[in-house]
Amino acid sequence: MSIHFTLMPTLTTPPRPAWIEIDLAQLRRNLKIIRDDMPSNLRWCSVVKDNAYGHGAVAIARETLAAGASYLAVATVEEGTQLRAADIQAPILVFGERTEEELEHCLAQRFVCFVNDEAQAQRLDRLARKHAQSVAVHVEVDTGLSRHGVRWSNAVAHVSALAAYPNLALAGIMTHFAMSDELDKTFANEQLRRFHEVLHELSARGIHVPLRHTCNSGGYLDLPHAHFEMVRMGILPLGVYPSQVCRRILGLAPIMQVKARIAVLQHIEAGDHVGYGMRYTAESPRKIAVLPLGYGDGYPRVRNAGQVLIHGKHAPIVGGNAMDAMMVDVTEIPNVQQWEEVVILGEQAGEVISIHDLAKLGGTVSYDVMTKLSIRLPRTYLARLLE
Numbered sequence: 001m002s003i004h005f006t007l008m009p010t011l012t013t014p015p016r017p018a019w020i021e022i023d024l025a026q027l028r029r030n031l032k033i034i035r036d037d038m039p040s041n042l043r044w045c046s047v048v049k050d051n052a053y054g055h056g057a058v059a060i061a062r063e064t065l066a067a068g069a070s071y072l073a074v075a076t077v078e079e080g081t082q083l084r085a086a087d088i089q090a091p092i093l094v095f096g097e098r099t100e101e102e103l104e105h106c107l108a109q110r111f112v113c114f115v116n117d118e119a120q121a122q123r124l125d126r127l128a129r130k131h132a133q134s135v136a137v138h139v140e141v142d143t144g145l146s147r148h149g150v151r152w153s154n155a156v157a158h159v160s161a162l163a164a165y166p167n168l169a170l171a172g173i174m175t176h177f178a179m180s181d182e183l184d185k186t187f188a189n190e191q192l193r194r195f196h197e198v199l200h201e202l203s204a205r206g207i208h209v210p211l212r213h214t215c216n217s218g219g220y221l222d223l224p225h226a227h228f229e230m231v232r233m234g235i236l237p238l239g240v241y242p243s244q245v246c247r248r249i250l251g252l253a254p255i256m257q258v259k260a261r262i263a264v265l266q267h268i269e270a271g272d273h274v275g276y277g278m279r280y281t282a283e284s285p286r287k288i289a290v291l292p293l294g295y296g297d298g299y300p301r302v303r304n305a306g307q308v309l310i311h312g313k314h315a316p317i318v319g320g321n322a323m324d325a326m327m328v329d330v331t332e333i334p335n336v337q338q339w340e341e342v343v344i345l346g347e348q349a350g351e352v353i354s355i356h357d358l359a360k361l362g363g364t365v366s367y368d369v370m371t372k373l374s375i376r377l378p379r380t381y382l383a384r385l386l387e
C-alpha cells in the first residue's frame with residue numbers, strides 16, 4: 001500500500017508531479033542487515049535530526065525504534081517536540097547546547113540534554129529542583145572537533161564537579177569524531193585516546209558513567225574498537241554510506257528516490273537557446289523535456305551538468321536549471337511522452353543516479369543534498385506506515 005503524505009495541508013489539491021518516494025520495506029531490510037552486522041550487546045541511538053535527513057523524522061523514528069534502537073537523537077527542541085507530539089516515548093537526546101528557555105521545554109518533555117559546563121549544570125539543577133525531578137544528563141567531551149562539549153583536558157574536573165548537583169544524574173558521556181569515514185584513522189584514534197584518558201582518570205576517581213558513545217555511522221563501520229555501549233547512526237539505516245571509502249555491508253540500499261513527470265516536450269531548432277542566461281545553444285534540432293522541479297526543490301544549481309533517467313536511459317540536463325523547472329535532452333531516447341515518469345535520484349531499469357552523484361554535481365556531500373530536498377516535494381511512503 002502506498003500512502004501519500006505531504007507536510008503542507010493540501011487535502012483537496014492533487015499530488016504534485018514531482019515527489020520523493022521513501023521505501024519503508026527497504027528501510028526494514030536495511031535495519032535487519034545492520035542488526036545482523038552489529039555485536040549483539042551493542043545499543044544504538046537512531047539520529048533523526050533535520051527531519052531524518054529529509055526522509056520524515058516520525059516515520060524513520062518509528063521504524064528504527066521498532067527495529068530495536070534504544071535512543072533517538074535530534075539537534076533542536078522543535079525536532080524533539082515533533083516526535084513527542086507523535087506519541088513517541090523513547091528517550092530523546094538533544095545534541096548541542098540549550099538556552100535557559102529551552103531547558104524548561106526539555107524538562108517538560110523528558111529530553112536528555114548535555115551539560116558541558118558549570119553554568120549549564122547550575123541552571124538545569126535549579127530547574128530540576130523546582131520541578132522536584134532528577135534529570136538524566138549526558139556530557140560531551142570535545143576531543144578535537146572543537147565544536148560542542150567540554151575540552152578533553154578539562155573534562156575530568158567538569159565531570160567530577162557534577163556530583164555536587166543533587167538533581168542531575170550523569171547517565172552518559174560521549175565524543176564525536178572529526179574524521180571517522182576516511183581511510184586515514186590517525187586523528188580518530190587520537191581522539192579516542194583522549195577520550196580513554198578521560199575515562200581512565202574518572203574511573204581512578206571512582207566515577208563510572210554507564211553509557212559511553214562515540215561513533216556515528218562512519219565510526220560504527222570502521223572503528224569497532226570505539227563502539228563502547230552505544231553507537232549513534234543517522235545516515236546508514238537510510239542506505240547511504242557516509243563516504244565512498246568506508247566499509248560496505250552487503251545488501252544495504254538507499255530508501256529515497258526523487259521522481260517527476262515530464263510537463264512539456266519541446267522541439268527546438270539549431271541555434272535555439274535553453275534556459276536562463278542562454279547557457280545552452282542547440283547545434284542541431286533537439287527534443288527537450290521540461291521537468292517541473294528545480295533548485296527550489298533542493299536539486300543542485302547546475303548549468304549543462306547532471307542527468308536524469310528516462311526509459312532507463314541517461315538524459316543530460318541542458319542549460320541552467322531554474323527554481324521550479326529543468327530541461328533535459330531526450331533526442332536520443334525514442335517515444336518519450338508527456339507526463340511520463342522520470343527518475344531524478346534513484347534507480348530505473350538497472351541504471352542508477354546516486355545521492356553521491358548529486359553531491360558531486362553540487363560540489364558538496366550527500367548529507368547536504370538530502371537535507372536540502374525541499375519540504376515542498378511531497379513524501380510518499382511505499383509500504384504501510386507504523387502507527
Ligand SMILES: *Cc1c(COP(=O)(O)O)cnc(C)c1O
Pocket residue numbers: 047049095176215216217218232233234235236242
Ligand atoms: C549527526 C550526528 C550523528 C549521526 O551521524 P551519521 O554520520 O549520520 O551517522 C552522530 N552524532 C552526532 C553528534 C551528530 O551530530
